Amino acid sequence: ARKYVVKNYFQGAPKKTDYEVVEEELPTLKDGEVLTKAEWISVDPYLRAYNPQQKVPYDQYSIQVAVIIESKNADYPVGSKVISQKGWVDYSIVNPKTEQKFYKLPNLDGLSPSLGVGAVGMTGVTAYYGFLDLCKPKEGETVVVTGAAGAVGSLVGQIAKIKGCRAIGFAGSDDKVKWLEQELGFDKAFNYKTINVAKALKEAAPNGVDCYFDNVGGEISSVIMRQMNLYGRVSVCGSISAYNEYPKQPKATILQPIIVAKQLKVEGFLVWRWENWSTAFTDLVKWIKSGELKAEEHVTEGFDNIFDAFIGMLAGENKGKAVVKV
Numbered sequence: 001a002r003k004y005v006v007k008n009y010f011q012g013a014p015k016k017t018d019y020e021v022v023e024e025e026l027p028t029l030k031d032g033e034v035l036t037k038a039e040w041i042s043v044d045p046y047l048r049a050y051n052p053q054q055k056v057p058y059d060q061y062s063i064q065v066a067v068i069i070e071s072k073n074a075d076y077p078v079g080s081k082v083i084s085q086k087g088w089v090d091y092s093i094v095n096p097k098t099e100q101k102f103y104k105l106p107n108l109d110g111l112s113p114s115l116g117v118g119a120v121g122m123t124g125v126t127a128y129y130g131f132l133d134l135c136k137p138k139e140g141e142t143v144v145v146t147g148a149a150g151a152v153g154s155l156v157g158q159i160a161k162i163k164g165c166r167a168i169g170f171a172g173s174d175d176k177v178k179w180l181e182q183e184l185g186f187d188k189a190f191n192y193k194t195i196n197v198a199k200a201l202k203e204a205a206p207n208g209v210d211c212y213f214d215n216v217g218g219e220i221s222s223v224i225m226r227q228m229n230l231y232g233r234v235s236v237c238g239s240i241s242a243y244n245e246y247p248k249q250p251k252a253t254i255l256q257p258i259i260v261a262k263q264l265k266v267e268g269f270l271v272w273r274w275e276n277w278s279t280a281f282t283d284l285v286k287w288i289k290s291g292e293l294k295a296e297e298h299v300t301e302g303f304d305n306i307f308d309a310f311i312g313m314l315a316g317e318n319k320g321k322a323v324v325k326v
């Protein structure tokens with residue numbers, strides 16, 4: 001088997017030399033175990049974000065869709081597909097009973113299995129519960145999403161539309177802006193790199209913002225929160241604008257006065273807090289099948305190209321979910 005090992009703490013953007021691809025011989029299967037072969041491997045911002053908390057060297061954790069090619073476990077026969085946390089590795093041995101967050105690929109009703117690491121996986125659940133449970137959007141409200149063209153953000157904006165809200169997105173290129181408005185049905189989108197965010201938002205949401213789904217943190221989030229309405233809700237999902245700065249802590253704007261004055265509810269979350277993902281999966285599959293939700297993927301081919309897919313995603317090359325076809 002081949003696996004990616006992280007050798008160093010990242011300085012700025014991760015570098016290829018921070019990784020080593022290591023070959024290892026896998027032992028024979030014991031009772032209860034299965035041998036999995038990765039088919040789709042996920043690259044996600046948290047692989048960068050959590051690096052300072054790891055002890056190097058470590059195996060690059062991540063999520064994959066895998067197929068079982070040998071089995072000593074009757075519940076997981078050969079040919080069945082699973083979601084595994086084994087990361088950037090081609091073959092692995094798993095004991096499903098003791099392995100954390102290992103589960104059978106949900107029923108995708110004929111959709112691509114790759115969605116198991118995307119819109120019908122951790123990413124989709126993050127958008128679904130992170131937005132619906134924390135923001136509790138009401139019909140007619142104005143929802144702002146940053147990282148809007150990414151895996152989570154593109155779903156959040158579309159779910160906002162499904163729930164009858166106005167969706168405004170911020171993303172990092174004109175091409176992404178066009179895609180959000182013309183293909184995904186966002187009411188308005190902006191390239192945060194080229195516009196004045198405060199001014200653009202004032203024009204796009206003259207009556208203020210009710211819900212803010214925050215994927216990026218940093219200054220843009222402070223600007224958006226200053227335009228929130230009384231009792232607005234902020235779902236804090238991530239802060240990718242700072243990940244490549246880690247372990248340095250960026251200077252923060254003091255937002256307490258606006259949180260107090262507008263009586264905002266600001267809540268962070270980790271997707272694993274929701275133990276049962278089945279309601280989200282059912283709705284997400286239904287919406288994708290009906291065409292209400294577009295589950296865009298940015299596919300890179302080949303196990304050898306996982307690093308490039310990862311760094312490309314951090315640099316904003318992706319529309320929708322960045323995923324590697326092994």
Ligand code: NDP
Nearest residue numbers: 045150151152171172215237238239240241269270271316
């Ligand atoms: P994305 O598909 O959104 O990919 C990352 C995107 O971030 C890039 O495409 C890029 O788009 C944008 N980006 C990169 N650098 C910056 C920057 N400096 N400022 C603003 N945007 C930047 O990834 P995900 O959808 O997987 O993740 C989105 C967020 O959700 C992340 O913060 C992640 O950590 C978080 N997350 C949190 C979870 C939780 O449980 N709380 C679970 C899953 C994800 P652009 O061109 O627009 O700049």
